[in-house]
Amino acid sequence: MTERLPLFPLNTVLYPGLVLPLHVFEERYRRLVGDLLAQPEDRPRRFGVLAIKDGREVAPVREHPGPAGPLDGLGTVTGDPLEALHHVGCIADVTDVQELPDGQYRLVVTGTTRFRLRSVETGGPYLVGTTELVEELPGEAAGALAAGVERAFRAYQKRLAGAREASLAGEQELPTDPQVLSYLVAAAAILPTPVKQELLACPDTAQRLTSELALLRRETALLAWLPSLPAHELTRQAFSPN
Structure with a gap:
């Protein structure tokens, strides 16, 4: 339709x-x-x-x-x-x-x-x-992948807060639905727009979560090596005025 x-x-x-x-x-x-x-x-x-x-x-x-x-x-x-x-x-x-x-x-x-x-x-x-x-399909093992992404996202948040010399105000409650979690993580992670677009276009939730798990682990490792990134490197996002 x-x-x-x-x-x-x-x-x-x-x-x-x-x-x-x-x-x-x-x-x-x-x-x-x-x-x-x-x-x-x-x-x-x-x-x-x-x-x-x-x-x-x-x-x-x-x-x-x-x-x-x-x-x-x-x-x-x-x-x-x-x-x-x-x-x-x-x-x-x-x-x-x-x-x-x-x-x-x-x-x-x-x-x-x-x-x-x-x-x-x-x-x-x-x-x-x-x-x-575009229909959203769950894919295989989305539930198990969601658990791994949740852990990886919390580790990423902690590293990111450290790089920004900020503190997390308590642990945020994350959604349990794998699809909702996959979109929240995609939106919250600091990634270039083309990467965010790839996550939006994933054919199913499981593939999006798989990609996010790899991205979060990579970004967390990068933040561990570079704890004091300049602000523009932390955001890496273009401003859209309208």
């Missing part, structure tokens, strides 16, 4: 079950939010979040594109937007919206379901995609 969704490209990855605050100030995304708010109340207010491959925002195709490549200096798509975007994303349900006096918005959205992007419409003020839902 396919569905048309307005698209909100970002320099980050949204996962099912995770909450994401957004400050919407660009005109094309203000139009997107305005269109969602104009819908009947019984219709879901949601859009698709996709990570951008090269870390820049994307916009609809210009009426008369210049000679630039897929993305010009303004981050505007001048070629096929499918080349600029990762193809597995997450549906975002708008759970709270605040309209500011200057026409900007503050949103809180919750990731719900993964989708695969099949095509993109570029004729309107913002991108609209034809999408199909």
Whole structure:
């Protein structure tokens, strides 16, 4: 089953079950939010979040594109937007919206379901995609893998707190459901966006947990050898203003 969704490209990855605050100030995304708010109340207010491959925002195709490549200096798509975007994303349900006096918005959205992007419409003020839902399968031995990932994640948190010269305020309770745990760890771990995207696109929970176990062990070992990393190395994440 396919569905048309307005698209909100970002320099980050949204996962099912995770909450994401957004400050919407660009005109094309203000139009997107305005269109969602104009819908009947019984219709879901949601859009698709996709990570951008090269870390820049994307916009609809210009009426008369210049000679630039897929993305010009303004981050505007001048070629096929499918080349600029990762193809597995997450549906975002708008759970709270605040309209500011200057026409900007503050949103809180919750990731719900993964989708695969099949095509993109570029004729309107913002991108609209034809999408199909991606089913989440448990895979083999997800429960046993989840136990290992939980232990590895706690060790990683302790090492990370030490590298940041911070302290953990008590041990956090982690979800017992393997799928929920896999997405929480993917969101919380400090990893480059392409790696986070790979975790989102894993075909099942067991494979995601397997990848996370290897990543957490590697990152924990790295932090043990480099206890005083510079701040930009600790984050290694591009800022996405919109």
